[in-house]
Amino acid sequence: MHRDKIELLLDRSETGFLVNSTEKMEKQRVNGGEFNQCSDEVQHVALDIGGSLIKVVYFSGNDCGSFEEQETSSSKGRLDVPNGNQNYCVLKGKLHFMKFETRKINDCIEFLSSKKFRCHDDLHHEDHTSDSHIVKATGGGAFRYADLFKEKLGITLDKVDEMDSLVAGANFLLKAVKCEAFTYMDDKKDYVQIDHKDLYPYLLVNIGSGVSMIKVDGDSKFERVSGTSVGGGTFWGLGKLLTKCKSFDELLELSHGGNNRVIDMLVGDIYGGSDYSKIGLASTTIASSFGKAVSENKELEDYRPEDVARSLLRMISNNIGQIAYLNALRFGLKRIIFGGFFIREHAYTMDTISVAVNFWSNGEAKAMFLRHEGFLGALGAFMNYKREGLADLMSHLLVEQLPKGSIVADLNGNDSIHCSVRISN
Numbered sequence: 001m002h003r004d005k006i007e008l009l010l011d012r013s014e015t016g017f018l019v020n021s022t023e024k025m026e027k028q029r030v031n032g033g034e035f036n037q038c039s040d041e042v043q044h045v046a047l048d049i050g051g052s053l054i055k056v057v058y059f060s061g062n063d064c065g066s067f068e069e070q071e072t073s074s075s076k077g078r079l080d081v082p083n084g085n086q087n088y089c090v091l092k093g094k095l096h097f098m099k100f101e102t103r104k105i106n107d108c109i110e111f112l113s114s115k116k117f118r119c120h121d122d123l124h125h126e127d128h129t130s131d132s133h134i135v136k137a138t139g140g141g142a143f144r145y146a147d148l149f150k151e152k153l154g155i156t157l158d159k160v161d162e163m164d165s166l167v168a169g170a171n172f173l174l175k176a177v178k179c180e181a182f183t184y185m186d187d188k189k190d191y192v193q194i195d196h197k198d199l200y201p202y203l204l205v206n207i208g209s210g211v212s213m214i215k216v217d218g219d220s221k222f223e224r225v226s227g228t229s230v231g232g233g234t235f236w237g238l239g240k241l242l243t244k245c246k247s248f249d250e251l252l253e254l255s256h257g258g259n260n261r262v263i264d265m266l267v268g269d270i271y272g273g274s275d276y277s278k279i280g281l282a283s284t285t286i287a288s289s290f291g292k293a294v295s296e297n298k299e300l301e302d303y304r305p306e307d308v309a310r311s312l313l314r315m316i317s318n319n320i321g322q323i324a325y326l327n328a329l330r331f332g333l334k335r336i337i338f339g340g341f342f343i344r345e346h347a348y349t350m351d352t353i354s355v356a357v358n359f360w361s362n363g364e365a366k367a368m369f370l371r372h373e374g375f376l377g378a379l380g381a382f383m384n385y386k387r388e389g390l391a392d393l394m395s396h397l398l399v400e401q402l403p404k405g406s407i408v409a410d411l412n413g414n415d416s417i418h419c420s421v422r423i424s425n
């Protein structure tokens with residue numbers, strides 16, 4: 001039997017940690033418990049190997065044995081459902097999201113090698129010992145580390161273009177997942193359900209190590225219109241040098257307790273405490289990021305790292321917000337959607353970007369953020385299995401499967417969503 005089509009359905013926005021669930025299953029097996037021979041088999045892995053982080057998306061289902069066995073079994077997470085003239089079955093499982101630092105790529109390789117996972121190629125080759133395993137991969141690392149994956153895991157990375165993946169991932173999420181997009185202003189998060197017919201055009205701003213700005217006009221219809229090298233890598237790189245923080249999370253945490261006005265030169269600092277109202281600048285507007293450090297006779301050590309981190313975060317977020325707005329203006333786009341792992345659903349970052357977009361556009365344009373912000377590329381690469389007729393993600397079903405008003409989980413870390421894979425016969 002040959003699987004023609006696999007579709008992915010999200011059950012609900014419950015979360016559960018992969019490591020915990022796997023550990024539990026292994027324990028059950030060791031203890032000779034109910035779990036018997038079944039294990040959550042990892043299927044359809046996709047990778048986004050970026051300049052800073054490796055993002056992994058994969059589906060694991062209660063796939064207990066061969067597909068022939070599943071066809072006659074209805075008790076192990078499988079449900080046969082008629083679909084018009086076509087029969088299909090639903091395999092329950094989880095869609096997992098994980099990230100690793102690219103500089104620690106061996107951790108990712110070790111993780112993947114510790115998993116029993118089925119590559120899409122296995123569906124066509126009975127011989128699972130074949131070394132022709134193929135995994136969809138995007139990002140620069142799909143090129144840079146292709147040999148390493150081949151050597152260590154026997155995997156061939158099937159490269160999917162990074163911009164194609166980002167757009168496919170964003171379009172899929174915006175159409176398929178309820179409570180995916182939201183605005184953030186004054187500590188208030190408002191979920192926005194965008195009408196599918198009214199989704200395009202929009203500007204997708206992906207803030208990874210660097211920043212790409214993409215005008216999206218439809219499914220697979222887009223143009224990368226701009227970018228900037230001042231992005232997430234800049235914040236983390238400069239922040240590390242200036243504050244001696246050991247991790248990105250530490251730097252972000254530090255910025256919480258900081259005050260950028262200690263280092264930034266404000267309009268009021270230049271104008272003797274007054275606004276420069278003639279050109280619409282309030283006294284509290286930043287006139288020059290880090291500008292105070294010029295006139296003060298202070299060394300780096302004299303500034304609190306918290307204030308440095310805050311100032312840096314504000315400078316970079318503001319700058320990206322401004323460039324994004326200018327590009328939206330160029331093409332008359334009202335909706336600007338921000339993705340990439342730099343954001344991390346961090347309140348101050350989102351607030352700064354929103355204020356920048358609002359300020360520069362006089363309230364005309366809106367900044368929006370995504371719950372799965374960091375996984376656009378990996379999800380897009382995952383969906384590329386569709387081209388082989390293997391992963392057909394049914395967006396309208398995803399929407400239906402998410403209960404109204406369900407609690408939305410933070411998927412910035414390593415997490416998973418309960419979902420089902422629909423297999424057409």
Ligand SMILES: Nc1ncnc2c1ncn2[C@@H]1O[C@H](COP(=O)(O)OP(=O)(O)O)[C@@H](O)[C@H]1O
Nearest residue numbers: 050051052053208209232233236248340341342
């Ligand atoms: N745990 C983390 N380690 C390193 N950088 C992180 C982390 N979490 C968030 N970031 C931020 O995310 C950026 C990378 O975002 P990402 O979308 O993964 O881009 P890339 O594809 O270039 O790796 C980093 O430059 C940093 O600003």
Ligand SMILES: CC(C)(COP(=O)(O)O)[C@@H](O)C(=O)NCCC(=O)O
Nearest residue numbers: 050051208209210211212227228229
């Ligand atoms: C080269 C990149 C597409 C790589 O993506 P990333 O790993 O940063 O997510 C990105 O870093 C970028 O768009 N940089 C900005 C280059 C520029 O337009 O100036």
